Structures are given as structure tokens and as C-alpha cells.
Amino acid sequence: MDKQELRLTPEEARLTGLSREEYTDSNFAGHSYLHEILITLFSNRATAISLACIAVIVLMAIFAPILSPYSYREVHSEATNLPMRIPGLEKLGIFDGTRAGVDQYERHGVPDEYHYFGTDNLGRDIWTRVWTGTRISLLIALLAVALDVLIGVTYGMIAGFFGGRADLIMQRVIEVLTGIPNLIIMMLLLLVMEPGIPTICLALAITGWVNMSRIVRAQVLRIKGSEYVLASRTLGSPAMRIILRKILPNTMGQIIITFMFSVPNAIFFEAFLAFIGLGVPIPMASLGTLINDGYKSAMLYPYQVLLPAAVLSVLMLSFNLLGDGLRDAIDPQMRSM
Amino acid sequence: MKKYVLKRLLMAVATLLFVLFILFCLMELMPGSPFNNPELTPEQRASIEAKYGLDQPFWTRYVNYIANMLRGDFGVSYNIQQNMPISDLLAKRFPVTVRIGLQAVALGVTLGLLLGVVAGFNHRRAADSITSAVAILGVSLPSFAFALLLAYFVGFQWKLLPFLYSTKQPFLSSLLPSLTLAVSPMASVARYTRSEIIDVLGQNYITLARTKGVGRAALTVRHVLRNVLTGVITVIAPSIVNVLTGSLVVEKAFSVPGIGGLLITAIQENDYNVTFTLAFIYCALYILVMLTVDVLYGLIDPRIRVAKGE
Numbered sequence: 001m002d003k004q005e006l007r008l009t010p011e012e013a014r015l016t017g018l019s020r021e022e023y024t025d026s027n028f029a030g031h032s033y034l035h036e037i038l039i040t041l042f043s044n045r046a047t048a049i050s051l052a053c054i055a056v057i058v059l060m061a062i063f064a065p066i067l068s069p070y071s072y073r074e075v076h077s078e079a080t081n082l083p084m085r086i087p088g089l090e091k092l093g094i095f096d097g098t099r100a101g102v103d104q105y106e107r108h109g110v111p112d113e114y115h116y117f118g119t120d121n122l123g124r125d126i127w128t129r130v131w132t133g134t135r136i137s138l139l140i141a142l143l144a145v146a147l148d149v150l151i152g153v154t155y156g157m158i159a160g161f162f163g164g165r166a167d168l169i170m171q172r173v174i175e176v177l178t179g180i181p182n183l184i185i186m187m188l189l190l191l192v193m194e195p196g197i198p199t200i201c202l203a204l205a206i207t208g209w210v211n212m213s214r215i216v217r218a219q220v221l222r223i224k225g226s227e228y229v230l231a232s233r234t235l236g237s238p239a240m241r242i243i244l245r246k247i248l249p250n251t252m253g254q255i256i257i258t259f260m261f262s263v264p265n266a267i268f269f270e271a272f273l274a275f276i277g278l279g280v281p282i283p284m285a286s287l288g289t290l291i292n293d294g295y296k297s298a299m300l301y302p303y304q305v306l307l308p309a310a311v312l313s314v315l316m317l318s319f320n321l322l323g324d325g326l327r328d329a330i331d332p333q334m335r336s337m
Numbered sequence: 338m339k340k341y342v343l344k345r346l347l348m349a350v351a352t353l354l355f356v357l358f359i360l361f362c363l364m365e366l367m368p369g370s371p372f373n374n375p376e377l378t379p380e381q382r383a384s385i386e387a388k389y390g391l392d393q394p395f396w397t398r399y400v401n402y403i404a405n406m407l408r409g410d411f412g413v414s415y416n417i418q419q420n421m422p423i424s425d426l427l428a429k430r431f432p433v434t435v436r437i438g439l440q441a442v443a444l445g446v447t448l449g450l451l452l453g454v455v456a457g458f459n460h461r462r463a464a465d466s467i468t469s470a471v472a473i474l475g476v477s478l479p480s481f482a483f484a485l486l487l488a489y490f491v492g493f494q495w496k497l498l499p500f501l502y503s504t505k506q507p508f509l510s511s512l513l514p515s516l517t518l519a520v521s522p523m524a525s526v527a528r529y530t531r532s533e534i535i536d537v538l539g540q541n542y543i544t545l546a547r548t549k550g551v552g553r554a555a556l557t558v559r560h561v562l563r564n565v566l567t568g569v570i571t572v573i574a575p576s577i578v579n580v581l582t583g584s585l586v587v588e589k590a591f592s593v594p595g596i597g598g599l600l601i602t603a604i605q606e607n608d609y610n611v612t613f614t615l616a617f618i619y620c621a622l623y624i625l626v627m628l629t630v631d632v633l634y635g636l637i638d639p640r641i642r643v644a645k646g647e
Binding site for chain 2: 191268299312321
């Protein structure tokens with residue numbers, strides 16, 4: 001992006017008696033709105049780190065399963081519960097595939113294999129499974145949040161813009177929905193429908209949109225009364241044009257912030273549902289189902305549950321920090337001191 | 338105030354009836370009937386159905402269902418323990434869940450207030466940064482991560498506390514589950530208290546009080562904390578909800594014989610009757626908590642009832 005320098009026009013230069021070069025102010029050079037946001041975003045160390053973490057995890061989720069020599073679903077009954085073994089680090093005496101002083105890879109007859117995160121109780125490579133699981137968790141979360149945005153923004157716009165009786169009824173619907181714990185709604189839905197990626201997304205979205213619609217409605221109510229909307233209305237713009245051209249762009253910041261906080265929430269609920277036995281069906285794996293599987297032998301083979309739990313935790317933490325950073329950048333008034 | 342409370346009460350009852358209606362419809366939709374025995378003649382089946390009221394019209398059965406649920410007659414379990422009345426299944430488990438939940442809320446709110454106050458009064462110092470880091474971890478990390486870490490390190494490796502619930506030591510073995518559940522309320526209360534204190538300290542009336550020579554202790558207690566604490570109740574409400582949800586995870590993780598663990602078992606064993614009953618109980622608890630908090634908050638802060646009620 002070009003830095004535009006604040007320069008005097010020839011007329012102003014003549015009036016002030018300064019040459020144009022002398023009056024060039026590069027400290028307060030004009031930035032576009034986006035540029036401004038990006039600068040604030042990256043000057044925050046926590047945000048920059050969390051963005052990097054998300055990038056690494058997403059890249060791993062995309063490429064690690066492709067590059068891995070093992071499949072996430074292939075069962076190897078001879079190489080079960082192998083400990084972690086990482087080339088390079090094994091020379092330092094850590095992650096060298098031994099447990100209680102015995103080389104487990106030797107013992108199970110696979111001395112040449114390297115399972116970075118070990119294998120599970122069916123001999124499946126955990127490294128591949130963790131990244132495949134991350135892929136599915138991210139996919140579910142993004143799809144669910146996309147649905148949230150679609151439903152929530154439409155609902156909030158209609159309720160906020162048209163107001164009156166429609167708004168009254170729509171708010172009562174939301175009140176009843178928020179009167180029931182999210183978890184119960186999701187659980188019942190997944191009991192009636194078979195758990196799979198689409199149904200889990202639907203279950204997450206059916207409760208998730210409420211928050212989005214509330215925020216959008218509040219924004220619309222605020223913007224609706226402003227002069228430029230009144231001006232546009234006076235000039236005869238139809239409702240649709242006002243919504244799409246005047247109101248939507250001005251609520252975008254809040255929508256993006258809410259989106260960022262919804263993603264970790266969706267990731268969490270997906271894992272939560274998996275933990276209570278309503279996760280994606282086997283042999284598919286998500287971070288939640290991996291944690292659920294690993295939990296059974298957590299005391300014997302802690303790495304089987306700690307690794308997916310760590311990826312999940314870093315992912316959720318990063319998205320939350322990124323959300324905080326974005327909120328500070330987009331809406332400085334809401335900055336949390 | 339009366340009007341506000343009445344309105345909230347009405348809304349709560351409506352929500353509860355709606356939940357019951359959904360659950361009832363799901364029960365109707367679920368495949369299978371308890372009387373599928375092929376040896377039954379049509380007459381016998383009709384007489385059994387008459388006995389259990391299954392021949393009644395939809396709305397009559399719905400009203401009966403509501404009456405039964407509210408009376409605490411939830412029917413019998415199908416798979417977990419055949420023909421065991423669900424109320425008996427619950428009788429022992431419910432107190433365990435409530436106990437752990439209450440311990441968690443008490444612990445979380447106390448710790449959260451402490452952390453928040455320390456951080457708020459030491460804004461931009463080390464104590465503040467540490468508390469903020471703890472708070473953001475507590476808000477962002479999933480409950481099973483804490484359950485896992487506590488169970489593995491405190492319980493298994495260092496053997497400080499039992500990591501499996503046992504009825505012989507109900508207090509000691511409920512500590513780790515309570516601690517896990519307390520993290521979420523602690524973090525949100527700490528966050529809220531901190532930012533409120535920083536906000537209040539910048540207000541003009543604090544400067545005025547200082548100028549008038551109000552002592553440090555009196556200033557803290559009478560002017561700052563009094564204004565901060567009324568708001569804390571708003572963050573306690575969502576935390577209690579988190580504790581309710583979290584009880585599922587924690588009871589599974591620490592093998593606690595409570596209703597959360599029972600719900601998971603019921604889901605996995607396809608015991609619809611138990612699942613729906615527990616769904617109802619969770620909803621009822623949730624509605625009760627929300628109602629209490631809203632009414633309490635309306636009592637404390639008159640601005641709320643003006644905004645929400647009238």
C-alpha cells in the first residue's frame with residue numbers, strides 16, 4: 001500500500017509561505033481504513049502470535065495428512081500404542097520411541113517406522129489423525145459459523161430495520177430460544193438425526209445464530225437513526241438499497257468481530273459433543289473424538305489425549321486472542337483497557 | 338417491580354412448557370414402543386395402552402405428560418437399569434452434581450473476585466498482567482483440558498488428591514472436579530471485576546472522594562467495591578450455565594456418579610426416557626438460574642427493570 005504524504009496544495013504553500021517539501025508530514029500520512037486496522041492488529045504482539053499459530057495449524061491441517069506416509073484410518077494390529085518417535089530429537093534421548101527403557105518400535109517389529117505422535121490402541125498413526133481431525137474440526141466450525149452469519153445477519157437486519165410488530169415477535173422467539181441451554185438443543189437434534197458433518201454443523205448453527213442476530217440488530221437500530229440513512233431515504237432509496245448499501249457495510253466490523261469469537265466457540269462445542277459421544281462417526285476423526293478416544297487410556301498413554309487437546313487449546317486460545325485484537329483494531333471504543 | 342417479576346415469571350413458564358412440548362413430540366417421534374411383544378393379541382395391547390393412557394388424544398397425553406414431569410414421575414429407564422424408576426436413578430446422583438456445582442461456583446467466584454480486585458488496583462503492573470493472562474486462559478481453554486491436566490498431574494503423578502470420585506471420601510474426591518469447573522467462573526468474574534474497577538477508578542466521584550480526604554480503605558470498600566459488586570452478578574449467571582454444561586465433561590472425566598455422567602451414559606445406551614428426563618431437568622435448572630439472576634439484578638439495579646420490564 002502506498003504511503004500518501006500530506007502535502008500542501010500550491011495555493012496553501014503560497015499562503016503559508018512554506019515550500020511544499022518543507023511542509024510534508026510523513027508521520028501523519030494518510031492510511032486507508034483497512035491499512036489502519038492492519039497496523040493496529042499487527043502492532044499487538046499477542047494478536048500477531050495468535051495469527052501465526054492459526055496459520056501454522058491450518059497449514060498443517062491441509063498438508064500434514066497429504067505428506068504423511070500413514071493413513072488416518074488404517075489399522076495396524078501389530079504396532080499399537082507406540083510412543084512418540086521423532087527423527088533428530090531421538091538422538092537427544094527424548095521422543096526416541098522407548099517406554100520404561102525398552103524400545104517399543106523394536107519390540108513391535110517395526111524398527112524403521114517413525115510415528116511422530118505415536119500410535120493409538122489400533123496402531124493408527126496419531127500424527128496423521130490429529131491433523132486430519134484438525135481439518136474436520138475446522139471445517140465443521142467454519143461451516144457452522146458461516147450458517148450463523150447467514151441466518152443471524154438476515155434475522156437481525158429484518159428485526160432491526162423493520163421494527164414494530166415483526167421485531168416484537170422475533171425478539172420473543174429469541175427469548176424462548178435463549179431460555180433453553182444450547183447444549184440440550186444440540187444434543188436432542190443429534191439424537192434425532194444421525195451425527196455426521198452436516199448434522200453437527202446444523203446443530204451448532206441452530207443455537208449459534210442468536211448471538212449474531214442480537215449484535216446485528218443493535219447495530220442496525222443505532223445506524224438506522226443516523227443522518228445519512230435519513231438522507232438516503234429522503235432521496236427515495238428503497239429499503240433493500242438502504243440495507244445493503246448503507247447499513248450492512250457499517251455493521252461489517254461488528255460482524256467480523258462476532259465471527260472471530262464464534263469460531264472458537266463452535267470448535268469447542270464440536271469437541272464437547274464428541275466428548276459426550278455425539279461426534280463424527282468412525283473411522284472419521286475430529287479433535288473432539290480423538291480426545292474422547294485418548295481419554296480412556298489417559299493415565300497409561302497420556303500423549304494420546306494430550307496432543308489433540310493441546311492442538312485444540314492452542315486453536316481456541318489463538319482465535320480468542322485474534323478476536324480481542326480485531327475488536328481493539330476495528331472498534332477502539334470497545335478496547336478492553 | 339411487580340410487573341417486571343411477573344413478566345419474567347410468565348416467560349420462564351412459557352419456555353418450560355415449550356421445552357416439554359418439544360420433548361413430548363420427540364418421544365412420540367422416536368421409533369419403537371414398549372409394548373412390541375409379538376405374542377400380545379390386539380385386545381391385550383389395547384388394554385395395556387388404555388392402562389398407560391396411550392389411547393388418549395394427543396393433547397390429553399401432553400397434559401398428562403406435563404403433570405407427571407412436574408410431579409417428579411419421570412417413568413422408567415429402558416436400557417441402563419431395566420424398569421428402574423428414573424426418579425430412583427436420580428435420587429442419589431442429583432445431590433452429588435449439585436454439591437460439586439455449588440462448590441465450583443463458590444470457589445470460582447471467590448477466587449475470581451480476589452484476582453480481579455488485585456489486578457484492578459494494580460493496573461499496568463505485573464500482578465495485572467499475570468491475572469489477565471490467567472483470565473484469558475481460563476476463558477479460552479476447554480474444560481476437558483483442565484480436567485485432563487488436573488487429573489493427570491495433581492491426581493495421578495503427584496498423588497495429591499484422588500482423581501476418581503469415590504463415595505467414601507465425598508469431599509476430598511470432589512475437590513478436583515470442583516476445581517476444574519471453577520476455572521470458567523473464576524476467569525470471567527476476574528476479567529469483569531478488573532475492568533470495572535479500572536473504569537470506576539477513573540470516575541469523577543472517586544477523584545472527588547479523594548479530594549475530600551476519604552481514606553484508602555474507606556474509598557476502596559465504600560466507593561469502588563460497592564459499585565463494582567452489583568454488576569458481578571451479571572457475569573455469574575452465564576458462569577453458572579457453564580458450570581451446568583461443564584458438569585457433563587467433568588463427571589465423565591472424574592467418574593463422578595452425578596446426573597451429567599448419567600446423561601452421557603443414557604445417550605450412549607440410547608435410553609431415550611432417561612435422556613429426555615435429564616434434558617428436562619437441565620432446562621428447568623437453567624431456567625430457574627436465569628429467572629433468579631434476572632429478578633435479583635432487577636432488585637439491585639433499578640435501571641434494568643426500566644429497560645427490560647416496562
